[in-house]
Amino acid sequence: MAADIDFASLPKQHVPRLVLSPRRIVADVLSKGWVESLIPFVALVCVVAGVLISTDGYFTASNLRNLAQYAADGGLVVLALLIVVAVGGIDLSVGSNFAMSAFVALFCFHILQLPVPAVLVATLATGAAIGAVNGVIAGLLGCGALLTTLGTMITTRGLYTLASQAQLVQISTSARMDDVWDWIGFEKLFTLPVGFWVLVVVAALVFVMFRQTRFGWHVLAVGGNRKAARHGGIRVRSTIFVAYVLAGLVVGIAGFLFAARQNSVGSDTGIGMEFFALTALVVGLGGFVPGRGAVLSVLIGFATIYILNNAMINAGFRGDFVQLSMGAIIILILAIDVKFRKNRHRLLASTYLDPVAFETDAVEGMRGLMPHETAPKLKAAEILAAGQVDGPEDVLLDAAGNIYCGSRDGYLFRIAAPDHAKAEVLAKIGGRPLGLALDREGRIVTCVAGMGLVRVGMDGKVELLTDQTERSLFSVQDDTTIRMADDLDIAPDGRIYFSEATIRYEMHDWPVDALESRGNGRLICFDPKTGRTQTVLRNLIFPNGICTAQDGQSILFAESWACRISRYYIDGPKAGTVERVLDRLPGYPDNINRASDGTYWAAIMGMRSPALDVALRMPGFRKRMARRIAPDQWLYPNLNIGCVIRFDDKGEVLETLWDQGAENHPMITSMREHKGYLYLGGITNNRIGRIKLEGRDTSWSGYRNYWGRA
């Protein structure tokens, strides 16, 4: 039995702590959302670099302060426009609104002599009111945004011209001084102008709104697909209305800042501002894209346009020349951006597969056990519940002999003993239930790909135990969420150890991970006592089956593509170390489970083909293959035929079960011994297999072996 074995003689298995791959970083970056604003960002860097080279002393502190001072109102107007564009509209009236707000601020301050907070409120109210007019007509009444805001643009401009001509002289001759007013207009806070800080704060608020608030999400949903949003129960019209009001409000802030700084308005105030803002928005978003609240992107676009414009005017070019070259540069940026966006997914698809050279050693330890050397025992397997189950990756038996298995469409089935004829639904979990285990209380704990670790009671109650672990330190990809939980087992103290086979592939394309043969998987521990989830081993090569060793001190885990089974100590003096148990297998090991005589069963889910073994040495070959030929033509591991092996703690293979002709039950991903029978599951099968074992303990059941009770 287990106690007799000299574990010290087993070789250490090295598990790399850190894996860095440039290709993988590129692929991970390309799959990030923020890479959408890569081209605007590069454009900004180019503009800044260009200005640095061509202009002396442009980026001095004083000039930067100056830039920041004047950037505030333009930046705010761009943000206002972003809100409206995100909801699927457009606002041409921002320029007029801006001028009107500025006038109202000056009127309230100089003519009405109101205190500054009241001036602010009045100005914001003006901006919001104009936004509300837009909102009522374009949003609530459903008139076209372009026509509506064109109308408000002209009307507001007319009102502004009338009002400002009447009051301009009085405003300019007013001598009212106010500390707060001047502080807003001219003072600096942490070396930067107050107005700039206002821009920063508003940008942060809009960012949070789009990211975190219900209203922000509704805005994006309405902009993304108005019909779908309505079907989803979002009040589309009022959302549009509020978005316009909000945009008007932000323009009002811009107008107020302008008024406080300039202390005057002119007939050209705000003229052409809408087009400047639209240009900045289009450069930042890479087009006129509704449903995207990319605050940072549009600010980058704004900064690009603003600095370009400013630097060229500073350099003393003629105005028409500036306009001409600005237009050309913007078209260039947009053209590159559109191309990049269009081809990003292709670039990602051709760089995502990141193979590594992997030397597969010749098969060893299987003498006399290969299919041509043994009787094809699985050919005689009895078929249970044929056609009633769909992809039983794992099979589990309780003490009474009922079979449990997951299915491809997210159900957990029970096939009742003793005749095992009918599969009935125990629970609908969702996701893709894979590995199963019984806990001390007789509940089923299952690894569900796409969900995480789930516990199901015998009454069908489903409970999510964990779906997150800590994030890897050096990974671009956010691997917090557990996407491919595969198999698990429970330690005597109740801790649940489970494997996440790969963090780079999903359930539908997991065999592609074999073409990488890279350590993409991890071993995770969940402690039900503390509710804490912790990654215990990283960079494992498709960790798959997990089994608590017979002595309860360690767990065995299979690394499929590495064709090996290792031991991880969870208790005792060697806790935390990894030792190799079995390697050089002829195929890819899957689930491991205890056998009645103190040994272990392991399923071999597929066999190595020599042509693939050669290809595994050549990452370049696999890279080119992934780029050149269609995925269903890729060279794959042969997962159509497998076998069952039985091995002991020393790592010696004692027995194999085959179906060489692949006639009856060739595909095996799991097996469980129960009362003298071995039950077989396979991830692409529509059946459960069963064979009678010779000379085994016919009273042995897994549940009693684990928890000491019947």
Place this chain on the structure above:
Amino acid sequence: MANALRNWVDRFLGRGEAAVTVPPLDGALKPNNILEEAPAGIHAKTPDNLVVTTTGLVYSGGSTLHHQPASGGAGGVLLDAGAAVTAIAASETGLLAVATPRGIAFFDASGSPAAGFSSGTQAWANVTAMAFSPDGSLVVAVGSSKNALENWQRDLLDGERSGSVWRLDPKTGQAAVLANRLGFPNGIAIEPDGTIVVSEAWEKRLIRLDAGGKMLGQVMEDLPGYPARISGSARQGYWLSVFAPRSQLIEFVLREDVYRKAMMAEVAPEFWIAPALRSGYSFREPMQGGALKQMGILKPWAPTRSYGLVIELTADFVPLRSFHSRAGGRRHGITSAVEAGGKLWATSKGGDEVIAVNLGMQGN
């Protein structure tokens, strides 16, 4: 220079010569299951070349020639050639030419050696196909001068173009080469005007040579598989056997020198990424993604290394219809097919069977 640059760009972008596209089975080549579903045929060990003689059908299998009445019924062994028969041809007068690695021998319709005929002093190794011209001379295709015929996969993967076509006068034994540097010529048809059509397997095409061996052009190009022998149909057209399918993976491996050489050095030939006459018999064979079984079923459109395909062509080599045995089927590796007695007889070298498909029932 410009050429080298273009090749480099092609390789980088996977265009032109570097493209690994394979023509789809479409139009007249639309897949069906007629070959696979045809009634059980005659079991024979690696049947290879099937010809129509004056008295019935004769097919080769290993070193023996078997006789089979075209109307059906039991056949028997016609003769034993003493070495593996690689090609046979029958003349209208009943003369039978049999090629083995030892040379070309001539027999009469009853299987006894025919006197007065000779293949001359030439060694005649690696003969893949033969056909008698109307003038009585024998046109002989030699697949490769580098590799023995059983190593045809190596010949393909090495990109050999060492095949040749000869004209042999059986009466005098004089032989003259008509064309050489061919990529495994694997089938011959003589057109009524005496021009010769040769299937060039590694080039996936049929070429036309005039009686003197001058290349006249390609009659079919970019076939979806590797062509084998050609025989005449009752409608003045032809039957073309296709012994293995092309696949993107194989085309890709053909362009990957380092991998290809390592694979050929280390892996047994039956497990190479190469076309095959039969597949699915061992778990060591390479498997492609689309061949992953679901619910225990292999999809018939799955990528496969072997296939069964016979195409009927018009006299102008336009495909009319085709008979298939698809992925996962057993009647793969069709090396020859002839029409006799209202049936299409085909040798499935991979499936160890001579199959008869009733043509009357298929319609058109």
